[in-house]
Amino acid sequence: xxxxxxxxxxxMAGSLIAQTGLYAQGRGGRGGGPPQAPxxxxxIDLTGYWVSVVTEDWRYRMVxxxxxxxxxxxxxxxxxxxxxxxxxxxxxASPDQCKSxxxxxxxxxxxxxxxxxxxxxxxxxxxxxxxxxxxxxFGNWKAPAxxxxxxxxxxxxxxxxxxxxxxxxxxxxxxxxxxxxxxKNGIPYSENTQLTEYYDxxxxxxxxxxxxxxxxTTDPMYLREPFIISSHFKKQxxxxxxxPSACSAIW
Amino acid sequence: MTRNKLFFSAAAVLLAxxxxxxxxxxxxxxxxxxxxxxxxxxxxxNPDDWAGLPFxxxxxxxxxxxxxxxxxxxxxxxxxxxxxxxxxxxxxxKIWSETDPITGKINAWVLGGWETRAPMTIWMDGRPHPSKxxxxxxxxxxxxxxxxxxxxxxxxxxKTGYMRRNGAxxxxxxxxxxxxMRHGDMLTLALVMEDPVYLTEPYILxxxxxSTPTPVAVAGPPCIIxxxxxxxxxxxxxxxxxxxxxxxxxxxxxxPREAAMGGAETMYPEFRNKIKDKFTIPEKCxxxxxxxxxxxxx
Numbered sequence: 001x002x003x004x005x006x007x008x009x010x011x012m013a014g015s016l017i018a019q020t021g022l023y024a025q026g027r028g029g030r031g032g033g034p035p036q037a038p039x040x041x042x043x044i045d046l047t048g049y050w051v052s053v054v055t056e057d058w059r060y061r062m063v064x065x066x067x068x069x070x071x072x073x074x075x076x077x078x079x080x081x082x083x084x085x086x087x088x089x090x091x092x093a094s095p096d097q098c099k100s101x102x103x104x105x106x107x108x109x110x111x112x113x114x115x116x117x118x119x120x121x122x123x124x125x126x127x128x129x130x131x132x133x134x135x136x137x138f139g140n141w142k143a144p145a146x147x148x149x150x151x152x153x154x155x156x157x158x159x160x161x162x163x164x165x166x167x168x169x170x171x172x173x174x175x176x177x178x179x180x181x182x183x184k185n186g187i188p189y190s191e192n193t194q195l196t197e198y199y200d201x202x203x204x205x206x207x208x209x210x211x212x213x214x215x216x217t218t219d220p221m222y223l224r225e226p227f228i229i230s231s232h233f234k235k236q237x238x239x240x241x242x243x244p245s246a247c248s249a250i251w
Numbered sequence: 252m253t254r255n256k257l258f259f260s261a262a263a264v265l266l267a268x269x270x271x272x273x274x275x276x277x278x279x280x281x282x283x284x285x286x287x288x289x290x291x292x293x294x295x296x297n298p299d300d301w302a303g304l305p306f307x308x309x310x311x312x313x314x315x316x317x318x319x320x321x322x323x324x325x326x327x328x329x330x331x332x333x334x335x336x337x338x339x340x341x342x343x344x345k346i347w348s349e350t351d352p353i354t355g356k357i358n359a360w361v362l363g364g365w366e367t368r369a370p371m372t373i374w375m376d377g378r379p380h381p382s383k384x385x386x387x388x389x390x391x392x393x394x395x396x397x398x399x400x401x402x403x404x405x406x407x408x409x410k411t412g413y414m415r416r417n418g419a420x421x422x423x424x425x426x427x428x429x430x431x432m433r434h435g436d437m438l439t440l441a442l443v444m445e446d447p448v449y450l451t452e453p454y455i456l457x458x459x460x461x462s463t464p465t466p467v468a469v470a471g472p473p474c475i476i477x478x479x480x481x482x483x484x485x486x487x488x489x490x491x492x493x494x495x496x497x498x499x500x501x502x503x504x505x506x507p508r509e510a511a512m513g514g515a516e517t518m519y520p521e522f523r524n525k526i527k528d529k530f531t532i533p534e535k536c537x538x539x540x541x542x543x544x545x546x547x548x549x
Contacts, residue, residue: 053455053519054519054520055304055455056287056456057288058302059302062517064530065504065536066504066536067533067535069541070536071290168400202401202443205405212439212441214434214459228459229459230459231457251523
């Protein structure tokens, strides 16, 4: 009897120690063997085609909002001053039609997304609206020098659940952005903007797969506090509806 | 035996000290960031603005019969909202757990209530939902499950309520699935309403909150009934075809009536092609243009 109890106690203790060890590795920890490439180690599959489901901020997204309509954005006085000069006629004539298609705004555009792996360390997000391309770089990727761009430089990391967890999410940090508009009616963000996004998957009860992206835009020049919104997309079975179109400054 | 007791004691201490498999602590005060749908969640939506709402003809007809004066009726003054108000309202969240004092297991997570919304108790102990014939109320009945670090709550047994605070109604057959996704100091909720009576597709809203050291006050119902000028026996409403606000969104923002009247197609990008030639950018925003940043809740 004493022997059986001792054996049971040892098994329990061993099991607990093993679990504690795994837990101590924290997020991203996976014991044993060489680390897997980000593509192989992906805790969730974001690849495929997705369509915007526009149930929020409809009048700022599906149509072009009126000059001076700034509901909800924590703008600084400097931002208001700039936004109040926005003139659709001037924008229509501008050679740069893509100011509202930069990384901080692109996931608010009604559109379809195509997400795919370019290689083991690079996840690519394309949009049909505005034909934009974003590359999410995992690992020790170093951004090239050069002028800021509309989609900036993005580094990515998988966030895993805790001990024993299935699933996880993708965190993307983006910097080196060319200045642009948060909304089509001229609400500005500057080149100092930093963008953090979290990509999560949500399964609906009807079987549909949702992609929920939490978007945090920080800009000390034009935002009084981080601008926090979330966009959601529904998974598509195919590329049906994929309709690449050029940027438009006023539609 | 003494050694065995020691082992079991140590195991019990270790088990109690470790969180349950793949869960995350949601407790605390969470500041609502009303940067999206700021007006809809704060002052309330414009009358007859149902763009992006996937309701059916019955839902639209019911919404068109709604008069905002309805909530001035004494019978409706305390018509507090269903759990959908978490997404459609402006308020911050206080979340805590109810723990079994003997086992230490979390039996339930609770979202504190507001004056117009009852607390949401998310039962985590595996209890079943009541019979479909059980009474419905605005609180509903909610159970939850963990999938990794993500908590999914499922609410049934709610009374008829609203989807938007301008008359778009949900039925007593509606259900709400709420997904809680925590990223450090940030919490994002995805709420999905399904309603076989008034919706053709699920209605989805996502909301974000920031952890705050400032305690969020919880103050649940009841509210206080008061006389607001609606005489006894009168039920404010609009008869079919008589709603005076059907072109309000066109008047204010040049949004065509066919968009404002909602329906599933208004949620998707292709709908823009349908209204492109009917839309012109208003010269200047004249009303409800927003005081920048004023919508944030603390």
